[in-house]
Amino acid sequence: DAGVTQSPTHLIKTRGQQVTLRCSPKSGHDTVSWYQQALGQGPQFIFQYYEEEERQRGNFPDRFSGHQFPNYSSELNVNALLLGDSALYLCASSLAPKIGNTIYFGEGSWLTVV
Amino acid sequence: QKEVEQDPGPLSVPEGAIVSLNCTYSNSAFQYFMWYRQYSRKGPELLMYTYSSGNKEDGRFTAQVDKSSKYISLFIRDSQPSDSATYLCAMSASRGADGLTFGKGTHLIIQP
Numbered sequence A: 001d002a003g004v005t006q007s008p009t010h011l012i013k014t015r016g017q018q019v020t021l022r023c024s025p026k027s028g029h030d031t032v033s034w035y036q037q038a039l040g041q042g043p044q045f046i047f048q049y050y051e052e053e054e055r056q057r058g059n060f061p062d063r064f065s066g067h068q069f070p071n072y073s074s075e076l077n078v079n080a081l082l083l084g085d086s087a088l089y090l091c092a093s094s095l096a097p098k099i100g101n102t103i104y105f106g107e108g109s110w111l112t113v114v
Numbered sequence B: 001q002k003e004v005e006q007d008p009g010p011l012s013v014p015e016g017a018i019v020s021l022n023c024t025y026s027n028s029a030f031q032y033f034m035w036y037r038q039y040s041r042k043g044p045e046l047l048m049y050t051y052s053s054g055n056k057e058d059g060r061f062t063a064q065v066d067k068s069s070k071y072i073s074l075f076i077r078d079s080q081p082s083d084s085a086t087y088l089c090a091m092s093a094s095r096g097a098d099g100l101t102f103g104k105g106t107h108l109i110i111q112p
Helices: none
Strands: A005-007 A010-013 A019-024 A031-037 A044-050 A053-057 A064-068 A074-078 A087-094 A109-113 B011-014 B019-025 B032-038 B045-051 B054-058 B061-066 B071-076 B085-092 B106-111
Touching (some): A005 A087, A019 A087, A019 A109, A031 A074, A044 A064, B019 B085, B019 B106
Parallel strands (some): B011 B106
Antiparallel strands (some): A031 A087, A044 A053, A064 A074, A087 A109, B019 B071, B032 B045, B032 B085, B054 B061
């Protein structure tokens, strides 16, 4: 049973560029959330997708956008990259946004902005 | 004041010791409380979750929640070098339906 898979694992971008990160949820899961984890910090919630719609959003600017596909996989897009966007980006999946469902994390995508 | 406070450590203890990890929080709406373990450069792995106040035990791990004090704890008995990792507390008002709010994480080192 494949867990949450993310790609790419590492990437380097230049300030001002755009980046797309990808996530495949755990088998059977239909809800995907994205988190940003800066070095030495806990993960911060970016947004959650369910039924191909953004259901909830954390305190992140509009430069951060996402998409969920019919097969439940998801993309995170970040435009106009800043040095401060350098972080580990984590994808988490669960079964429907309901009380009591366990949330599983992927290994993350390391983004370095130079 | 951050919503969730967690001492970042590092916390270094000898093998076999009992480890106590703690978080405090300010949002009284939080009802679901989780502990994740994160090894270096890996994704967080769910260890324990608790709903509302009370204790939950799973093997060497015990999670405690005291909502009246807005304080949660994770105890690790008979600690092993393989327990060395960063431990993150996380919480939400309705787990699964809300984004999780994490603490900063405590870096734990178990000395052989």
